[in-house]
Amino acid sequence: MELVVNEWLPDYLRPDATDEAKGQVEQFLNSFMKRPDILYVKDPSPFLDKVYKYQKAFDYDIKSREAIKMFIKLVLRNNPDKCIMVNVDEVKPLPDNTLEKLNEAGTNYNSDTYLFEAANNTADKIIITTDTKLQKQMADDEHFQVVLLEDFLNDYQ
Numbered sequence: 001m002e003l004v005v006n007e008w009l010p011d012y013l014r015p016d017a018t019d020e021a022k023g024q025v026e027q028f029l030n031s032f033m034k035r036p037d038i039l040y041v042k043d044p045s046p047f048l049d050k051v052y053k054y055q056k057a058f059d060y061d062i063k064s065r066e067a068i069k070m071f072i073k074l075v076l077r078n079n080p081d082k083c084i085m086v087n088v089d090e091v092k093p094l095p096d097n098t099l100e101k102l103n104e105a106g107t108n109y110n111s112d113t114y115l116f117e118a119a120n121n122t123a124d125k126i127i128i129t130t131d132t133k134l135q136k137q138m139a140d141d142e143h144f145q146v147v148l149l150e151d152f153l154n155d156y157q
Helices: 008-012 019-034 046-057 062-076 096-102 109-119 132-137 149-155
Strands: 002-005 038-043 083-087 126-129 145-148
Touching: 002 109, 008 019, 008 046, 019 062, 019 149, 038 046, 038 109, 046 062, 046 109, 096 109, 109 126, 126 149, 132 145, 145 149
Parallel strands: 002 038, 002 126, 038 083, 126 145
Antiparallel strands: none
């Protein structure tokens, strides 16, 4: 599977994340590393900004430091079997109806568009999020599947 995730992943690696969140990110990463799945990440993006910000900010915490370091080493850096970086010049135009849905009043158009731009380069077009508002907003989009993390983990082994 080709997947896109938003900032829940680095947030769940923080030292102050709840035990439930830490368990979910651990379950996701363990399953992800065992499977032939690939993560697609837009570069630059809020996701990458947060990963690298947290790498520095939480260096004092051994568990967080090691988790973030391993994620960067095993997934993000130079591992085309696990991660594809989608550069700005590789971004394909989004379908008009997706743009319309993303641009609805009261939405986070600017902060969420990067997810769809990355997912648009995948065959599966799956975005895993914890943002229930985004999931509801995009539920009937015919091009992308926006799945809540909790629901995704139910079948992700």
